[in-house]
């Protein structure tokens with residue numbers, strides 16, 4: 001199925017100059033980046049984006065981190081883009097993220113994990129609406 005998903009290069013990924021590396025992986029897979037921008041996420045948009053994690057013990061740190069510096073937001077489109085981008089990103093847990101994935105190759109940390117990717121069609125639609133008109 002042709003899908004759209006949201007991929008965010010988080011503040012740690014931007015600081016570590018991984019923007020090109022991540023775009024390269026998305027394009028190598030032959031997915032299409034149909035929208036892209038760099039900006040600092042506002043508190044309101046961060047809270048909307050991570051609403052499902054509101055009650056989690058790591059929520060406050062998560063909001064502080066995602067608003068701590070510029071991010072790159074992109075809408076990626078392709079056949080089964082949601083699941084494919086999740087596979088390119090790798091698992092959230094640094095011990096489970098396999099080498100060859102973005103997190104497996106570039107992150108040791110469960111919070112500062114370089115990228116965010118939508119995990120379902122419903123969330124992808126919601127997340128894209130939050131960041132792109």
Ligand code: CMP
Nearest residue numbers: 053058062092110111112113115116117
């Ligand atoms: P993301 O894919 O953006 O979705 C939720 C984020 O919460 C996740 O990536 C991590 O950055 C963060 N996260 C998930 N679990 C934990 C945890 N146990 N401790 C700290 N941060 C977490």
